[in-house]
Amino acid sequence: MDYIQSNKEAWEEAFEERSVDWGADIITRLNVEKFPFMDKNFIETLSKLDMNGKTIAQFCCNNGRELMSLMKFGFKSGIGFDIAENQVSFANDIAKRANINCRFIATDILKIEAAYYDSFDVIVITIGALCWFRDLGPFFKMVAKCLKADGSVFIHEMHPVTNMLGAPGEDGYDEAAPNRLVNSYFSKVWKENKGIHYITGKSYKSKTFTSFSHSLENILNAIIESGLSIRKIREFDYDIADGMFSALNNKGVPLSLILHASKS
Amino acid sequence: MNVTDHIGERIVMDNEIGSGLDINAINMNSWNSDSYAAWVERFGKPEEIARKILADPKKILSSLRDVFAEVKGKKILNMMGSNGTKAVALAVLGAEVTIVDFSEENRRYALDVAASAGVKINYIQSDILKIRDYVDNRTFDIVLAEMGIIHYFTDLNPFMKIAFDMLNNEGLFILKDFHPVSTKLISYRGSTAKIRKYKITGDYFDKSIEKVEVAYGKHLDSMEIKQFVYIRKWTLGEIVTSMAEEGLIIRSLKEEPNQSSEVFDRGIPKTFTLIAGR
Numbered sequence: 001m002d003y004i005q006s007n008k009e010a011w012e013e014a015f016e017e018r019s020v021d022w023g024a025d026i027i028t029r030l031n032v033e034k035f036p037f038m039d040k041n042f043i044e045t046l047s048k049l050d051m052n053g054k055t056i057a058q059f060c061c062n063n064g065r066e067l068m069s070l071m072k073f074g075f076k077s078g079i080g081f082d083i084a085e086n087q088v089s090f091a092n093d094i095a096k097r098a099n100i101n102c103r104f105i106a107t108d109i110l111k112i113e114a115a116y117y118d119s120f121d122v123i124v125i126t127i128g129a130l131c132w133f134r135d136l137g138p139f140f141k142m143v144a145k146c147l148k149a150d151g152s153v154f155i156h157e158m159h160p161v162t163n164m165l166g167a168p169g170e171d172g173y174d175e176a177a178p179n180r181l182v183n184s185y186f187s188k189v190w191k192e193n194k195g196i197h198y199i200t201g202k203s204y205k206s207k208t209f210t211s212f213s214h215s216l217e218n219i220l221n222a223i224i225e226s227g228l229s230i231r232k233i234r235e236f237d238y239d240i241a242d243g244m245f246s247a248l249n250n251k252g253v254p255l256s257l258i259l260h261a262s263k264s
Numbered sequence: 265m266n267v268t269d270h271i272g273e274r275i276v277m278d279n280e281i282g283s284g285l286d287i288n289a290i291n292m293n294s295w296n297s298d299s300y301a302a303w304v305e306r307f308g309k310p311e312e313i314a315r316k317i318l319a320d321p322k323k324i325l326s327s328l329r330d331v332f333a334e335v336k337g338k339k340i341l342n343m344m345g346s347n348g349t350k351a352v353a354l355a356v357l358g359a360e361v362t363i364v365d366f367s368e369e370n371r372r373y374a375l376d377v378a379a380s381a382g383v384k385i386n387y388i389q390s391d392i393l394k395i396r397d398y399v400d401n402r403t404f405d406i407v408l409a410e411m412g413i414i415h416y417f418t419d420l421n422p423f424m425k426i427a428f429d430m431l432n433n434e435g436l437f438i439l440k441d442f443h444p445v446s447t448k449l450i451s452y453r454g455s456t457a458k459i460r461k462y463k464i465t466g467d468y469f470d471k472s473i474e475k476v477e478v479a480y481g482k483h484l485d486s487m488e489i490k491q492f493v494y495i496r497k498w499t500l501g502e503i504v505t506s507m508a509e510e511g512l513i514i515r516s517l518k519e520e521p522n523q524s525s526e527v528f529d530r531g532i533p534k535t536f537t538l539i540a541g542r
Contacts, residue, residue, distance in 0.1 A: 161445060161449070161464075161468075164462075164531065164532070165464075177463065179463050179464040179465065180461065180462070180463050181450065181462040181463065181464065181531075181532075183531070184530070184531030184532075185445065185519070185531055185532055185533050186519075186521070186531060186533075215519055215533070216500060216517065216519060217517045217518055217519040217536075220504075220514070220516075220517045221516055221517060224514060224515060224516060229508070229513055229514070230504060230508055230514045231505075231508050232504075232505045232508060232509075233500070233501035233504050233505055234501060234505075235468070235469075235499055235500075235501040237468070237469055248464070251467075252449075252466065252467030252468050252469055252470065253449070253464055253468060254449075254468045254469070254499070254501075257501065
C-alpha cells in the first residue's frame with residue numbers, strides 16, 4: 001500500500017476514534033465568535049485582502065471548521081478538499097446545518113479534478129498539511145493549477161526550525177531541556193502508530209501515519225517551481241501544533257510561520 | 265564560544281543606535297583601518313593569492329561555483345566585494361567584474377591581487393547605497409552579495425532595491441550568507457562531532473544592533489586597537505520578504521549544512537543562497 005492510501009486509512013480511523021466533543025462545538029462557536037478556530041495573525045494577514053465575492057479553497061481541510069470560519073470574510077463560496085471521506089461527510093453535514101455556502105470533497109489533493117482548475121482567488125493551507133506529502137512539487141503544482149490567474153495561497157504552518165526539536169514522547173526529548181536539538185533540520189521521514197491526539201484525546205495503537213519534515217528550502221522551491229511567486233514570510237514565536245512545542249512559546253524560537261505566494 | 269564566531273567575538277549588546285549613532289560611518293572607519301594587513305595574514309601577499317586563483321579559480325568560488333557555471337563575458341556586480349578574491353576569480357573566468365565597497369584598504373588589496381593575476385576589475389570605493397552615482401541601473405547580468413553583507417544594514421529594503429535596480433532584465437541576484445538559524449539561535453557544547461550537543465539559546469527575533477569586532481580582526485593578532493562594527497542579524501523571513509517587496513522574483517533557496525566539515529554540524533543549516541531575478 002502506498003503511503004498516501006495508508007495515511008487515508010489512518011486518518012479515517014482517527015475520525016472514527018474521535019472524542020465525543022470533537023467537532024461538536026463548530027456551529028455554536030461559528031455563531032458566537034468572529035473567526036473561531038483561526039490564529040489571530042493568520043486572520044490579520046487575510047484581512048488585508050478584499051474577499052467580498054471571491055472564492056476560497058482549503059487543501060487538507062480536516063473537518064471543515066477552519067474553512068467555515070473563514071467564510072465570515074464574505075467569500076462567495078468555499079470548497080474544502082481532504083482525503084478522509086468520513087471527515088468530509090461530517091464537514092458537509094455541518095455546513096448544511098449551519099447554512100454556510102461551503103462544499104467539501106473527498107480526494108487525494110494530488111488528484112483534484114480538472115473541473116476545479118483556475119477556480120479560486122484564495123487557497124489556504126493550515127497546520128499539518130505539508131507534512132503528508134513526500135514531494136511538495138506536485139502538491140504546489142496543484143495549488144497553482146487551482147488558483148485563478150491573480151490568486152494567492154496563504155500557508156500557516158509549523159516553522160521548519162521545529163524539525164530539529166523533540167516532541168514529548170519522542171526519543172531524545174528532554175522535558176527539562178525542550179530547547180535541545182534532537183533531529184536534523186533537513187528532510188526526514190516519520191512513521192508513527194500513536195494516533196492523532198487532538199482529534200481523539202487519547203493514545204491508541206493506530207494504523208500507520210507516514211509524514212515528512214520539510215526545510216524552508218523544500219517548501220519555497222516547490223512553490224517557486226509551481227510558477228507561484230513568494231510575496232511574504234512572517235515568522236512567529238509560538239506553537240500551533242497542539243502544544244507539541246509550547247514549552248518554547250515566547251522564548252525567541254520560530255515555531256510557526258505564515259507564507260504568502262501569488263500566481264501573478 | 266558561540267555561533268557568532270565567524271564575525272569575531274561578540275562584545276556587547278547596546279542601544280546606542282537610538283541615541284543617533286552613525287553606525288555606517290563607524291563601520292566604514294573600521295573597515296578602513298588595517299584590512300590590507302589582515303588580508304595578507306589571511307590569504308598571503310597579493311601575488312601569492314593570485315597564483316592560487318589562477319591555478320583553480322572555481323575553487324575560490326567555493327559552493328557558488330555551480331551558480332557561476334558560465335560567466336565569460338558576463339557583467340557582474342560584487343556588492344561590498346571586500347578583498348576582491350572572488351571578483352578576481354570571476355575575472356579570470358572571463359567576467360567583467362565591478363566591486364563596490366567603501367574600504368580603501370580592501371580596494372588596494374583587491375587591485376593588487378587583480379594586477380598580480382593579470383586581470384582587470386573595476387573597484388568603486390563607495391557606500392553601496394550610493395552606487396547610482398557611478399553606475400546606471402540595469403547594467404549587470406549578475407549581482408552578487410556574499411557572506412557577511414546584509415547584517416551591515418539596519419533596513420534591508422534599500423539594499424534589495426539597489427540589487428533590483430542594478431540587474432538587467434534577464435539578470436540574477438545571488439545572495440549567499442550565514443543562515444539565521446545558526447547565527448541567531450543555536451549554540452553547542454562539545455569539541456568533537458560525536459559528543460557535540462546543540463541547544464537553542466538565542467533569540468531569533470532579536471532586532472537589536474550588536475557591536476562586534478570587525479571580521480578581519482581575527483586575522484590580526486598584532487592589532488593594537490580593536491576595530492568594531494555594528495551589525496543587525498536578520499531572519500530568513502525578513503530577508504525573503506524584503507526581496508519580494510522590492511520587486512525581486514525569488515527563483516530558488518538553498519540551505520546548506522556545514523561546508524567545511526563532513527562531520528560537524530551536519531543537521532544544521534549554516535549558510536543559505538537565495539537567487540532572484542526581476
